[in-house]
Amino acid sequence: MDNSNQRYKEFGDFLKTRRAKILPSQVGLPEGTRRRTPGLRREEVASLSGIGLTWYTWIEQGRPIQVSTQLLESLARTLMLDNQETIHLYTLAGQAPPTNFPNYDESVDPMLQHVLDSLEFSPALIMDARLNVIAWNDAASKLSLDYSKISLYKRNVLRIMFTNEEFKETFTDWSSAAQGMIARFRTVYSKFIDDPWIEELVNELKRESKEFNLWWSMHNVKTEDTRFKTIIHPVLGKLDFEETSLLIADNTSLRMTVFTPMAETDTKEKIKQFIMREKI
Structure with a gap:
């Protein structure tokens, strides 16, 4: 042999x-x-x-x-x-291991999952440095996507934004949201520019999405900040959130994103009634 x-x-x-x-x-x-x-x-x-x-x-x-x-x-x-x-x-496999790749032991710390689960009426995710979703709460599954039904290979928010038609339909202005995500991902890309995994993801999205191919070529960059987000839920209709992204202190390669129902809207009440009905 x-x-x-x-x-x-x-x-x-x-x-x-x-x-x-x-x-x-x-x-x-x-x-x-x-x-x-x-x-x-x-x-x-x-x-x-x-x-x-x-x-x-x-x-x-x-x-x-x-x-x-x-x-x-x-x-x-x-x-x-x-x-x-x-x-x-x-x-x-004859491939060079990527630098700074995450540890794949189990999932996130149980205490972090507990934090997510405590946000009963606020969809929340934890993503790694490459925007792969590694943990989420029940509200995220019910109001956005059931990430447990998406294979690990495809559970990347950038990939989902440009290839998941169900997800696209939840946005009132998908074009602006998608361009903003690319601009924020550009800052990630600069840190992992030699990472073959990142390069392969970008090339794959260039092939699969003409919009990604166009907007990626513009080289726009944007840092993480507090944003407002409106989604259209198939049952609840219009939902308004404040989107906040936070680094995990014990592991700064992880980031928690929380969608908090906006004050002075009926978003929280809609979500509360919906989730409580689901539990019955």
């Missing part, structure tokens, strides 16, 4: 051993009673990572499959790899 074939085999074997260590409950799946082997099934890893089962099966079988840096990051998240395991994953 030549070196390249051995590398593909090692890559596939590594993935198999890592998925065997993950309990279904750790990724929000039921344990079930008909599992013949411990850990996740291939189809579960493929689904959670946003790739086809056949393709993922070929990777585990050691076939000469070329994988992107975005897919590697998605696999690292799904399999909850630590930093050392992530470096090993990239190396086996």
Whole structure:
């Protein structure tokens, strides 16, 4: 067996051993009673990572499959790899590990999740430095998107802004909101300009969205600030929020974004009644 074939085999074997260590409950799946082997099934890893089962099966079988840096990051998240395991994953795939990549151990600190959950009537998210959504509260799921139904590979707010038609329809002025997001993302891009994951995301969005391709070429930049946001909910109608973005003190690569119902509007009352009805 030549070196390249051995590398593909090692890559596939590594993935198999890592998925065997993950309990279904750790990724929000039921344990079930008909599992013949411990850990996740291939189809579960493929689904959670946003790739086809056949393709993922070929990777585990050691076939000469070329994988992107975005897919590697998605696999690292799904399999909850630590930093050392992530470096090993990239190396086996023949890719340079990105600099300053986040730790994929579990999800956010339970205390941070508790903060999110305590904001019962304010949708709130926690994102990493690349704008990947890693935690959210129930209000965000009910009023914006159910992020648990979006694969890790696609759970990036910039990608969602330009490729998710359901999300686009919630904006009264999607064009302005999308251009503002690009301008804020430009400041992130400057910090990760050598990161192949970021470069691949940008190139993919250039291909998939003519609007992104046009506005990205303008090189507009904008810092994070307090903003006002109006969305159109399919049931509740017009909702007005103040959008505040805060760095997490213990991990400044993470940012919490909170959408607080604006005072002197009926937004909070609408949300309160809606969520309370959902609980009944």
